[in-house]
Amino acid sequence: MSEPPRAAAYLDVDGTLTTGVTLFELLRFDAAERGTDREAVAFLRTVAAMREAGVPRAERNRHYFTWWSGRQVEDVEQVGRRWFASVRTGGSTAGGGGALRPQVVSIVERHRRAGHVVVLVSGSFAPALAPLAEVLGGAHLLVTVPEVEDGRFTGHVAVPMIGEAKVRAVAEHARREEISLPRSAAYGDDLSDAGYMGLTGHPTVVAAPGAALAVEGGRRGWALVAV
Template sequence: MSELPTSAAFFDVDGTLTRRTTLFGFLRHDMASRGLPHQAYLAQRERLHAMTLAGAPRRATNRAYFRLLAGRSAGELAEAGRRWYAEERAADGAGFFRPEALAALAAHRAAGRLVVLVSGSFAPCLDPLAAELGADAVLCTAPRIVRGRYTGEVEHPMLDARKALAAAGFAARRGLDLTDCHAYGDHHSDLPLLRLVGHPVVVGEDEVLHRTAAEHGWPLLRPTRDTPTALSTTALPSATTTHGIGEAQ
């Protein structure tokens, strides 16, 4: 009988595993598939970007994004996510992912650690990605769904300290030793998650993260020009999607 994993590797997604922002890629694809002009997508993207420039907290822009989905069927958006991901991967190939992050993820899987994605994105974007990567669980933002439709409301976006709270809860439920766990992030808002574990790793060029890494001796995951680790095309077990900070039922 194989031993149960005692540690996990927690990965932020946008900017850490991927070079793209999944929410915007999905929105662009979804609006186009519904016959809306590209200018309509650009207008929404610029509106959200303007909120950020004006100093709105990330949770506010995250909520504003999900209000765009109010009234949509959960099944429809899940299918839209699968179509978006398939088309994105077919069009962009290896450029979609950071090869150095893929290599790290593969090494953790080979070492027998659980691989957990922690993201402010949502299940329609993340579930197909998690399946391809062979992730064991997804901790993500859970927009409210009533009678099978999105209301446009979000109680707790999976951002900032919420990522650490969700990861800690996951570790407690699985009996994992956080001092033996790893975490990867590319933005200073990932600091609570990185500080939670015994082995934090900084990805990308965020100045705050680089200063913190220098102060604490954290490693940096450097870009590589090597060919990315090939992803399996065989069917993988579905990851467990965890919404908000509790296990999905």
């Protein structure tokens, strides 16, 4: 008899697996190391203003990566490792906003013990998430991939891993890795995660009751992990 197709656990990161936004936490940590805190505050205010003005998440995501323009990829990867080490020891510059949610980590561990493939699906990027993927036992990454030239970030992004991009990435990953989506699970906290979560047979919302995705998930019969 042939073995059944593999199952996977597809997880959003920011707000689902972590208590904060990894992109912003990493930026603040980088600014603190380089002594550019004032520039970081001004930059993040611009991002917040874009949100208040109704600029789509994908466009805000693109703007975020201009912060890293001209930086060597290897250097940013090392910043990410130092930041994640700081978070794990409780020394995050933003008060631990990138800390992991214990209840979701426990869920991930159950999936790992069951032999499921763990996949992080995020608008964040590898320098921020690679250390986390390692801690989770070598999780796969479906993330935003900034443009690189001559080993440096250009500040440009072709396709932010937001909304429909997550749907396409999860579907392609499942095809490539021979994953059964009906046997798989998905976790998210934002309404923009509903698309890829709905591809799987076991979607679970990680949010406060009453949050937009919790309401949508309740309508569709999805499970809820209240936070």
